[in-house]
Amino acid sequence: MIFLTRKAEFSSAHYYWNDAWSPEENQRVFGKCANRNGHGHNYTLEVTVAGEIDPVSGFVVDLKQLKDILEREVVSVYDHRHLNLEVPEFKTAIPTTENIAIAIWQRLDNKIPNAKLHRVRVYEMPDLFADYYGEP
Amino acid sequence: MKVHLNRRYHFSASHRLHNDAYDSDRNRAVFGKCNNPHGHGHNYTVQITLSGKVDPSTGMVCNLADLDAFAQKNLLSRFDHTNLNTLDAFANRVSTTENLSIEIYRIFQNFPAAHLERVHIEETSNNSFDYAGATPPQPGTT
Numbered sequence: 001m002i003f004l005t006r007k008a009e010f011s012s013a014h015y016y017w018n019d020a021w022s023p024e025e026n027q028r029v030f031g032k033c034a035n036r037n038g039h040g041h042n043y044t045l046e047v048t049v050a051g052e053i054d055p056v057s058g059f060v061v062d063l064k065q066l067k068d069i070l071e072r073e074v075v076s077v078y079d080h081r082h083l084n085l086e087v088p089e090f091k092t093a094i095p096t097t098e099n100i101a102i103a104i105w106q107r108l109d110n111k112i113p114n115a116k117l118h119r120v121r122v123y124e125m126p127d128l129f130a131d132y133y134g135e136p
Numbered sequence: 137m138k139v140h141l142n143r144r145y146h147f148s149a150s151h152r153l154h155n156d157a158y159d160s161d162r163n164r165a166v167f168g169k170c171n172n173p174h175g176h177g178h179n180y181t182v183q184i185t186l187s188g189k190v191d192p193s194t195g196m197v198c199n200l201a202d203l204d205a206f207a208q209k210n211l212l213s214r215f216d217h218t219n220l221n222t223l224d225a226f227a228n229r230v231s232t233t234e235n236l237s238i239e240i241y242r243i244f245q246n247f248p249a250a251h252l253e254r255v256h257i258e259e260t261s262n263n264s265f266d267y268a269g270a271t272p273p274q275p276g277t278t
Contacts, residue, residue, distance in 0.1 A: 018193055029194060031201055094195030098139040102190065128200070131140035131185075 003118060004060045005048040008070045010079035013040040014095040017084075038082060044123040045074060045104060051115035061115045073107045097124045101132035109134065140187045140253060141197045145207050147216035150177035151231040154221075175219060180233075181258040182211065182240055186250035198249035210243050233259040237267035245269075 015038045016030035026034045033039070047070060051060040081087060083095035089103045101122045109117055123129040152175040153167040163171045170176070184207070188197040214223070220231040225239045241255045254268040 016195065020193070029199065093192075096190075096195035098141060098190045098197055099195045101139060102137055127144035129142045130197075131142065132137070133140075135138040 001050055002053055002060050003048050003050050004063075004066075004115070005046050006063060006066045006070060008045045008047070008067070008075050009042060010045065010075050011040060011042045012078050012081055012083050013038040014083040014090070015039065016094050016096065018094065038084070041124050043078075043100070044129075045070065046119075046121040046123075047104075047108060047117070048119040048121070049112055049115035050118040054114070061112060066112065069108065069111055073111060074104055077107075097122050097128060097130040098132075101130040105132045105134055137190055138187055139190050139197050140185055141250065142183055142185050143200070143203055143207070145182045145184070145211060146179065147182070147212055148177060148179050149215055149218050149220050150175040151220040151226075152176070153230055153232060155230055175221070178259050180215075180236075183256040183258075184240075184244055185253040185256070186244075186247070187253050188250040198247075202249055203247065206244075206247050210246075211240065233257050233263065233265045234267075237265045241267045241269060 016033040153170040258264040
């Protein structure tokens with residue numbers, strides 16, 4: 001079993017807000033992230049897949065193919081978008097780094113041929129990142 | 137759903153690797169230039185990995201502001217711009233980054249809002265250390 005990791009980047013806007021709460025409660029819990037005009041980040045995505053090496057190609061997965069899947073399933077949907085307003089899964093879920101990692105897992109799961117999705121790591125910034133391993 | 141949250145903190149400190157039970161020749165032989173009597177220092181990066189279920193009302197494993205406040209009080213204010221050898225934690229232990237990892241793990245075990253998975257410390261860009269308590273790190277998780 002070999003683990004292979006591919007990076008991708010996207011830049012998006014978001015804010016944190018729970019409609020069930022008062023503006024004061026949102027401000028208390030989310031602080032400056034609750035600014036309704038939004039703010040943004042340069043996100044770095046690291047997708048790790050696990051698989052066996054194909055003896056013919058020497059690949060676990062074709063990196064170009066993996067790059068194209070990340071582009072189609074994630075980057076083209078998230079990049080230069082407002083996550084709350086333009087990405088369907090964040091109509092209901094707050095676009096925290098944790099929820100972005102889960103959402104990207106759900107977008108990629110079973111889409112990568114010949115390999116198993118092992119980990120989705122999302123960096124909101126170099127000092128803050130979330131990992132999702134598909135755990136319930 | 138269970139997610140791992142990783143937060144990195146930075147502090148600068150001096151230390152000296154030295155064991156009072158050894159004579160000076162043996163200290164020098166074991167610890168090399170790290171035994172310099174005047175000490176030396178590093179910019180440490182501490183990476184804390186916490187896990188927990190994502191709270192649907194916040195989208196978070198834990199509130200980052202709470203974690204940062206905990207780290208400020210219990211990590212940065214105690215370690216930043218100090219000489220590690222003068223701290224209680226290293227009164228009877230060599231101030232290696234291995235021992236520092238265990239001490240910082242012990243500190244973050246008391247963070248109440250999420251489960252501590254692992255402490256990863258970069259002493260320099262070439263040296264890093266991981267401590268996960270009794271549980272060994274999983275492949276591809278650092």
